[in-house]
Amino acid sequence: MSSQSIFTSSLWQACEQYYPAVEVTALQLQDRHGVIINLLLLALELDHQQLRLAPQRWQQLHDVVSQWQQRILVPYRQLRRLSKTHVDQDVYQQMLQLELLLEHKCQQFILQQLWNETPEPQTTGQSNLRDYLTLLQLDLRDYPMLAQQDHLYGKLAVSL
DSSP states (O other): OOGGGTSSHHHHHHHHTTHHHHHHHHHHHHHHHOOOHHHHHHHHHHHHTTEEOOHHHHHHHHHHHHHHHHHTHHHHHHHHHHHTTTSOHHHHHHHHHHHHHHHHHHHHHHHHHHTTOOOEEOOTTOOHHHHHHHHTTOOGGGOHHHHTGGGGGTSOOOOO
C-alpha cells in the first residue's frame, strides 16, 4: 500500500471524527502531558485502519511536531486563553477559528513528514495509540475511553 493512498488531507477527515468523543481527555492530555492531539487522532485512525508506524517513528513525529507547535501554535494558544476574559465573545470566537486554522496547518505539516511513509500492517497486540502514549510515559490503561473509540467505527477496541 503506498503512502499516497493513506497520508492525504482526507486522512484528517477520518481522524477528526474521533475528536468529539475524546475531546475532554485529549485536551487534558495536551495540557498536562504534552500530548499532541493531532498525533493522538492519527494514532486512533491508524489503529482503526490496522496500520502501524514504528514506535521510533512516533518519537520522531512527536519531536518535530512539538518543535513546530512550540514556535507557532502554543504561543497563540496561550494568548487566546489569556484573552478569553478580556475580549468580547465575537473576538474570542475569531481567535478560536484562527487556532483551528493553525491546527489544520499542523496537520499539513504532519502529512509532509509522513509523505514517503508506508505503514506496516498491524499485528495482534500492536497499537499506535499505546506506542504514542508510552513515549510520553503514559499508560493507555489509565485512559480506557481512548482505547474504546474504535467501537464507533466497527472495529474491536484496542486491547489494554
